[in-house]
Every structure is written in C-alpha cells, then in structure tokens.
Amino acid sequence: MNVPTMAEMMAQGKQPEILFWVGSAGSYDDRAKKITKAFVKVLHKANVDFAVLGTEESSTGDAAKRVGNEFLFQMQAMTNIEVLNAYGVTKIVTCDPHSFNTLKNEYPGLGGTYQVYHHTQYIQHLVNEGRLTITGSLDKRVTFHDPCYLGRANDEYESPRDLIRRIGAQLTEMKRSKNKALCCGAGGAQMFKEPEKGTMDINILRTKDALETKPNIIATGCPYCNTMMTDGIKFHEKEAEIEVKDIAELIAEAEQL
Amino acid sequence: MQYIPNILFVITLVAGIGFFTLNIRKVIRNIKLGKDINRSDHSSKRWKNMARIALGQSKMVTRPVSGVLHLIVYVGFIIINVEVLEIIFDGIFGTHRVFKPILGEGIYGFLIGTFEILAFLVFVAVIIFWLRRNAIRIKRFLSKEMKGWPKSDGNLILYFEMVLMTLFIVMNATDISFQEASVGNPISQFVAPWFSSLEPETIHLIERSAWWIHITGILVFLNYLYYSKHLHILLAFPNTFYANLNPKGQLSNVASVTKEVQMMMDPNIDPYATPEGGEEEEVPEKFGASDVMDLNRVQLLNAYTCTECGRCTSACPANLTGKELSPRAIMMKTRDRLEEVGKNIDQNGVFKDDGKQLLNDYITPEELWACTSCNACVEECPINIDPLSIIMEMRRFLVMEQSAAPQELNMMMTNVENNGAMWQYSPMDRLNWKDED
Structure with a gap:
C-alpha cells in the first residue's frame, strides 16, 4: 500500500493535507489493521493527500491517563506533540475514538492544538465536499454500536449513521443507542485487564442488545469496540451469521475497494 | 395576652429558619x-444550563414516568410556597388570609384554587412515588446502597409531602367563611362536608390546628433537608451552574505533573540544581484523591446534591453486569465521609486525624477499577453530577501515590513506557501493516 510518512513528505519538501493518526490498535492489532487498511483505501479513492507518522507515532497515552498515570500520559503527550508540531501538523484524522478524544480535548492544554476528525466525520466531510462519491450499495441490515468516546464523550452520533444510510444499508437502532448507548466494556483501560467479579461480562450484555435488532452486521467506529463485540458474538455463537465491521470497512466494501 | 400566638409564631419561624441557616453554613x-476549582468562565452558558436543567427539568423527562411525576411535585412545591408567604404574614400580624382583600376575591380565588389542584396532584404523584419505591419494586430502588437509612429517608420525604398537602386541604376545608364564599376551593369543597356535622367551634379548632401544624411542618421539613438526600431541591441550582462544560471525554490535565514532565524533557535544565537560597522547598503536592479534602469543591457539592435517584447506577455497564461499582454509591459514600469529617471539625475545631479516609474505608479499589469511563452516569444524571471525575481522581491516587494498579495494567503501562504501545511490540514495527495483506 502506498502510505507515505511525514518524514518522507518532509524530505520531498511537501506538506500533506492531513495526518492519519493510526493509533496503537490500528498499527498492531490484526483485526484493527484491516480497519486501517480499509480507511487508507477510502483515502486513496478520494485522492486525499495524507501521511502517517509511522515509527515516529507513539501511544497517545489515553489508556495510561484513564488508569490514573498522569505522568506517563503527559510524557507520551508531550513527546507526540513535539513530533506533531515539528512537522507543522494542523489536521489529524484517526479511526480510534480514544486517540480522537485525547488529541482533540487533552492535547491542547499541553501545547498541541489541531483540528481533529474521527474517520467517520472525515469520510462524511469528503462526501459532502464532493471528493468522494458513494455509488455502491450494501443491502444489509446494520445496527450501529456507539463508541463511548465518540458518542457521549464528544457528542458525535450522526456521522457514522449518515454513512450507513448513504451506502443504502438498512439502519436499525438498539434499544440503548446514541447518548444512552451501553459501553462495550473496553474503555477506561478495561481492554487491558480482566473484568472485576460480576455476573456477566459487559460485552456479552451489549451484544445481546445488538442481537435483538436481528442485524446482518454490527457496525462500529472503534477498534476496541470491534474486538469486544466480535468476542460477544462468538460467545452467543452467532459468528457464522453476523459480522462486526467498522464504518470504513463498510464503505470500502460497498465501493468494492 | 392577645399577641401570644403572634409571638409564638415569630419564635417558631426564627428558630426554624435560624437552625436551618446554621446547618447550611456547615454544608458550605x-x-x-x-480544593478550589475555577468554574467562573462562560457565565452565560452556565446560567442557561441552570435555567434549562435545574429550573426547566430538561433531563428529568428523558424518563417520562418519573419525569412527569417529578415535574408535578416540583411545580406544586414551588407554586404552593406562595401560599406560605401569606401564612407567614398572617402568623406575624395575626391577620387571616391577608392577601384576599389585597388581591381581590377573583384573583385570590384563582390562586388558591390553583394551589388546591396542585396540592391534590402532588398528593397523587407522591402516592405513585411511594408505590414505585415500595410496591412496584423498581430495581434501582432496591440496590444494596439503598438499604436502611437511604430507604427510610426516601419514604419519610414522601410522608412529609403527603401530610403537608393534606393539612393544606384540611385547613381550607375547615375555614368556614372561605367555604361559604366558595371561591378557590375546587378540592376542599369536597372535603368540607366531612366536617359539617361538627360544631363551628370544633371546625375552627381543626382549622387552626391544621394551619399551625402545616407551617410548623414546613419548617421541620426545611430543617430535615440537611439530614436528608432532599437537599437537591436547593443545591440542584448551584450544581448545574458549576457543572463541567467541556466535552465529557476530556479529563483534566494535572498541572503539577505538567511542570515536572516539562522539566524532565528540557535539555537545558540542570538536574543537580538546588533550590535558590532563601527559597523554601515546596512540599510536593499529593497526586489524586484518597480523601474528601483532595477532591474539588464541585465534586463535594455534587455529593451533597445527589438525591440518590439511581439513574446513574441503572445505566452503569459495570453495575448492570453485577460488579461492585455503583456511581450512586460513589456519591453517597463521598457525602458520608464528608459529613464525618465535618463532625470531626465540629468536635475538635480543626480536623483531627481519625485514621480513616474515603479510599478503602468507604470506596474500595475494586469499585474504582470496575469503571469503563463510559460517561453513562454523567449523561444520566438529571442535575449533572459527575461521579466519573471522582473515580478518576481516586485512580490517580492509587497509581501515582501507591503504585497500586492491577498487575495487568502495570504491564500495559510498562509497555507504553518502553515501546510506546499498550502491547509488547517494537516501535519499529508500527508501519508494518502497510506491507502486509
């Protein structure tokens, strides 16, 4: 895949339009890497002049901050901000709502102010600007699971839904959706530890919500939600019938990218 | 001699309001x-929030049944209190229905009539509230933090309201001249016949008793607030005013950490520098919160404002899946500990170490680690209480002061420190995905 880095761009004396912040999950996690690649395909289709930091990118520090390790968070943040500012980055897009939230809300106070987009917002923006035309369609029943860090944390509920409608899929809502959506169970660094003792795992409860809508696809916009929902579907033994997909993947699929 | 009731009234009124003021000063x-926190920015936005959320009850009605019932009790409560103004005038000056000649029979009748209808609606709503708490067995009223006093507290408030509303109607029903005029008695006219067989003197005695018990009851209820979850009727207003205006996902950056990290990253700083002569070395600030004094004032105001409705807990993913965490309990425990610290100060003049703190003695690490930081509790709260901020502040203490994170999280943090990712992958492999298929 043709994915230029900021360093390569700089060597050629070029400044890309936007930086794609891949995030740790998107860089290393096998499932999330597919989302990353689908999004890159969409960027290529729209002829977006973008670059990544590549090996110069490091964890935003979101998980460390939510664990309570403010030192580690701010060290990560300041290192990243130094890199971002050195490259003169002004616009950032990311497929990870946690990176999105941290870059958008928590970096400005530490000297890093950028225009930050979640990839669903950015794709919607590309469509609205006429740079990306969606011609394909996906005749599937899709329910959207709101990632907490996109939805409640940053009040973005419409962009992903708008895209689902644009590809002609049938959007069905869970009983708990938008600002009342139930968490997948991964946030606040839960992703990296076993849950406390209880009666059920959170992702099992959340996939139950999704299954009630009888979907073909559970769509989401977060690599961690994706993992949790995929595990939940397996628990309910529905992995043969139902797929968990990111919005970027749905667009790429509809457009046969 | 004829002024004895007036004097008695003034004494009761002053005592009631005085004792309440004393307790409110304790709350303050x-x-x-x-800790001080600056929430004086964007004042027009804050006023708007207060008007919309506290005064306008906009978040209450997201759950229609309890929302509408609450609206009735709330509107009734505020409007019927206009009547209290008349009672106070009458009590002090020994008059009877002093507003009647001032406003004229038409307006006065309309007002009292409205109050009567509201009183009746409040009575009905309160009965339904009681049924919801005690008969219908709604889950959020049965959680383990709702056993004992919190349960009785909730019911006591409802009994208070039932009795006060009944007294108001009885007071009007036994006011013979008021009933004879038959203006403004849409409810009490149906109650008046129950007393008609009695002697006029007895009816008058009942009217006077109802009047006295009504106003005394209101004063007792006012003073009950401080001991109860019911403080929200006052504190909801400052609470919504001072609530966080930033995106919910934005967690504050700790300023003292910023200073240290900047120093660590500054290549020009002399690591062996000693503080300049004469300067006292600063006591390093404690990171995070282990007790109520480490929390900020808005968080403590939140604790006093919480009326334990449990909407937060009923939306909490951890609580819904049987974990120890309940955001409502976080608020209740914070208030309990704050009250304990307050009593300690009352006794000793200043706070004397009692060997207890909010962490462990009230809130356990197990509760704190169960949180997904999903903000469902913050979203749900009808008056913008923020339990999540307290949880995060306490995690900061556990991690930065005690290095007491669960083992898996320590491993995750070590990875972030060593290789800039939560998993043990080499930073050099970050871009490998672009060449894989």
Missing part, C-alpha cells in the same frame, strides 16, 4: 474543605 464550610 464542608464543601469549602475541597
């Missing part, structure tokens, strides 16, 4: 034990 003192 306790809240001020918290």
Whole structure:
C-alpha cells in the first residue's frame, strides 16, 4: 500500500493535507489493521493527500491517563506533540475514538492544538465536499454500536449513521443507542485487564442488545469496540451469521475497494 | 395576652429558619474543605444550563414516568410556597388570609384554587412515588446502597409531602367563611362536608390546628433537608451552574505533573540544581484523591446534591453486569465521609486525624477499577453530577501515590513506557501493516 510518512513528505519538501493518526490498535492489532487498511483505501479513492507518522507515532497515552498515570500520559503527550508540531501538523484524522478524544480535548492544554476528525466525520466531510462519491450499495441490515468516546464523550452520533444510510444499508437502532448507548466494556483501560467479579461480562450484555435488532452486521467506529463485540458474538455463537465491521470497512466494501 | 400566638409564631419561624441557616453554613464550610476549582468562565452558558436543567427539568423527562411525576411535585412545591408567604404574614400580624382583600376575591380565588389542584396532584404523584419505591419494586430502588437509612429517608420525604398537602386541604376545608364564599376551593369543597356535622367551634379548632401544624411542618421539613438526600431541591441550582462544560471525554490535565514532565524533557535544565537560597522547598503536592479534602469543591457539592435517584447506577455497564461499582454509591459514600469529617471539625475545631479516609474505608479499589469511563452516569444524571471525575481522581491516587494498579495494567503501562504501545511490540514495527495483506 502506498502510505507515505511525514518524514518522507518532509524530505520531498511537501506538506500533506492531513495526518492519519493510526493509533496503537490500528498499527498492531490484526483485526484493527484491516480497519486501517480499509480507511487508507477510502483515502486513496478520494485522492486525499495524507501521511502517517509511522515509527515516529507513539501511544497517545489515553489508556495510561484513564488508569490514573498522569505522568506517563503527559510524557507520551508531550513527546507526540513535539513530533506533531515539528512537522507543522494542523489536521489529524484517526479511526480510534480514544486517540480522537485525547488529541482533540487533552492535547491542547499541553501545547498541541489541531483540528481533529474521527474517520467517520472525515469520510462524511469528503462526501459532502464532493471528493468522494458513494455509488455502491450494501443491502444489509446494520445496527450501529456507539463508541463511548465518540458518542457521549464528544457528542458525535450522526456521522457514522449518515454513512450507513448513504451506502443504502438498512439502519436499525438498539434499544440503548446514541447518548444512552451501553459501553462495550473496553474503555477506561478495561481492554487491558480482566473484568472485576460480576455476573456477566459487559460485552456479552451489549451484544445481546445488538442481537435483538436481528442485524446482518454490527457496525462500529472503534477498534476496541470491534474486538469486544466480535468476542460477544462468538460467545452467543452467532459468528457464522453476523459480522462486526467498522464504518470504513463498510464503505470500502460497498465501493468494492 | 392577645399577641401570644403572634409571638409564638415569630419564635417558631426564627428558630426554624435560624437552625436551618446554621446547618447550611456547615454544608458550605464542608464543601469549602475541597480544593478550589475555577468554574467562573462562560457565565452565560452556565446560567442557561441552570435555567434549562435545574429550573426547566430538561433531563428529568428523558424518563417520562418519573419525569412527569417529578415535574408535578416540583411545580406544586414551588407554586404552593406562595401560599406560605401569606401564612407567614398572617402568623406575624395575626391577620387571616391577608392577601384576599389585597388581591381581590377573583384573583385570590384563582390562586388558591390553583394551589388546591396542585396540592391534590402532588398528593397523587407522591402516592405513585411511594408505590414505585415500595410496591412496584423498581430495581434501582432496591440496590444494596439503598438499604436502611437511604430507604427510610426516601419514604419519610414522601410522608412529609403527603401530610403537608393534606393539612393544606384540611385547613381550607375547615375555614368556614372561605367555604361559604366558595371561591378557590375546587378540592376542599369536597372535603368540607366531612366536617359539617361538627360544631363551628370544633371546625375552627381543626382549622387552626391544621394551619399551625402545616407551617410548623414546613419548617421541620426545611430543617430535615440537611439530614436528608432532599437537599437537591436547593443545591440542584448551584450544581448545574458549576457543572463541567467541556466535552465529557476530556479529563483534566494535572498541572503539577505538567511542570515536572516539562522539566524532565528540557535539555537545558540542570538536574543537580538546588533550590535558590532563601527559597523554601515546596512540599510536593499529593497526586489524586484518597480523601474528601483532595477532591474539588464541585465534586463535594455534587455529593451533597445527589438525591440518590439511581439513574446513574441503572445505566452503569459495570453495575448492570453485577460488579461492585455503583456511581450512586460513589456519591453517597463521598457525602458520608464528608459529613464525618465535618463532625470531626465540629468536635475538635480543626480536623483531627481519625485514621480513616474515603479510599478503602468507604470506596474500595475494586469499585474504582470496575469503571469503563463510559460517561453513562454523567449523561444520566438529571442535575449533572459527575461521579466519573471522582473515580478518576481516586485512580490517580492509587497509581501515582501507591503504585497500586492491577498487575495487568502495570504491564500495559510498562509497555507504553518502553515501546510506546499498550502491547509488547517494537516501535519499529508500527508501519508494518502497510506491507502486509
């Protein structure tokens, strides 16, 4: 895949339009890497002049901050901000709502102010600007699971839904959706530890919500939600019938990218 | 001699309001034990929030049944209190229905008539509230933090309201001249016949008793607030005013950490520098919160404002899946500890170490680690209480002061420190995905 880095761009004396912040999950996690690649395909289709930091990118520090390790968070943040500012980055897009939230809300106070987009917002923006035309369609029943860090944390509920409608899929809502959506169970660094003792795992409860809508696809916009929902579907033994997909993947699929 | 009732009334009124003021000053003192936090920005937005959320009840009605019932009790409560103004005038000056000649029979009748209808609606709503708490067995009223006093507290408030509304109607029903005029008695006219067989003197005695018990009851209820979850009727207003205006996902950056990290990253700094002569070495600030004094004033105000409705807990993913965490309990425990610290200060003049703190003695690490930081509790709260901020502040203490994170999280943090990712992958492999298929 043709994915230029900021360093390569700089060597050629070029400044890309936007930086794609891949995030740790998107860089290393096998499932999330597919989302990353689908999004890159969409960027290529729209002829977006973008670059990544590549090996110069490091964890935003979101998980460390939510664990309570403010030192580690701010060290990560300041290192990243130094890199971002050195490259003169002004616009950032990311497929990870946690990176999105941290870059958008928590970096400005530490000297890093950028225009930050979640990839669903950015794709919607590309469509609205006429740079990306969606011609394909996906005749599937899709329910959207709101990632907490996109939805409640940053009040973005419409962009992903708008895209689902644009590809002609049938959007069905869970009983708990938008600002009342139930968490997948991964946030606040839960992703990296076993849950406390209880009666059920959170992702099992959340996939139950999704299954009630009888979907073909559970769509989401977060690599961690994706993992949790995929595990939940397996628990309910529905992995043969139902797929968990990111919005970027749905667009790429509809457009046969 | 003829002024005895007036004097008695004034004494009751002054005592009632005086004792309440004393307790409210205690609440304010306790809240001020918290750290100062600047929430004076965007004042027009804050006023709007207060008008919309506290005055306008906009978040209450997201759950229609309890929302509408609450609206009735709330509107009734505020409007019927206009009547209290007349009672106070009458009590002080020995008059009877002093507003009647001032406003004229038409307007006065309309007002009292409205109050009567509201009183009746409040009575009905309160009965339904009681049924919801005690008969219908709604889950959020049965959680383990709702056993004992919190349960009785909730019911007592409802009994208070039932009795006060009944007294108001009885007071009007036994006011013979008021009933004879038959203006403004849409409810009490149906109650009046129950007393018609009695002697006029007896009816008058009942009217006077109802009047006295009504106003005394209101004063007792006013003073009950401080001991109860019911403080929200007052504190909801400052609470919505001072609530966080930033995106919910934005967690504050700790300023003292910023200073240290900047120093660590500054290549020009002399690591062996000693503080300049004469300068006292600063006591390093404690990171995070292990007790109520480490929390900020808005968080402590939140604790006093919480009316334990449990909407937060009923939306909490951890609680819904049987974990120990309940955001409502976080608020209740914070208030309990704050009250304990307050009593300690009352006894000793200043706070004397009692060997207890909010962490462990009230809130356990197990509760704190169960949180997904999903903000469902913050979203749900009808008056913008923020339990999540307290959880995060306490995690900061556990991690930065005690290195007491669960083992898996320590491993995750070590990875972030060593290789800039939560998993043990080499930073050099970050871009490998672009060449894989």
